[in-house]
Amino acid sequence: MATEQECRKALEQLAQRLAANAQDARSRLDLDRTLACRITDLGVAxxxxxxxxxxxxxxxxxxxxxxxxxxxxxxxxxxxxxxTLALPQAMAARRVSLKASPFDLLKLRKLL
Known part of the structure; x- marks a missing residue:
């Protein structure tokens, strides 16, 4: 089991990766939404x-x-x-749950 610090660092790495590809990310995902990331085994978010x-x-x-x-x-x-884990497969295996409006799910699919 990873730690809370490792999870925070992973999210920061994701943010850095998106920032490094800002032009591409902006063209793929033009949303302004709040996002919650809930870590079930640690009981943190x-x-x-x-x-x-x-x-x-x-x-x-x-x-x-x-x-x-x-x-x-x-x-x-x-x-x-x-x-090392693809989101579509993780969702199909119920290892990851993504809750959003149908419109937002269609938009998020562009990032996959």
Whole structure:
């Protein structure tokens, strides 16, 4: 099981990766949404803002009003960010749950 610090670092790495590809990310995902990342095995959560393909303002704690929620375990979060676990397969295996409106799910699919 990964630690809370490792999960936070993984989210920060994801934010950096999106920032490094800002032009491409912006063209693929032009949303302005709140995002919650809930880590089930640690009982912790993080929240951030997804704006024009960028992950901004990563903060500790849950946002129950978040428009998009990613629910997974700590190890699966690290594997997703590292690229060793593909999101579609993880969702099919119920290792990851992504809750969002149908419109947002279609938009998020562009990142896969």
């Amino acid at each position: 993080f929240h951030a803002r997804l704006l024009n393909g960028q992950l901004l303002d990563i903060t500790d704690g849950d946002d129950p009003r978040a428009k998009i929620a990613l629910i997974t375990t700590s190890d699966d979060l690290l594997a997703l960010v590292a690229g």
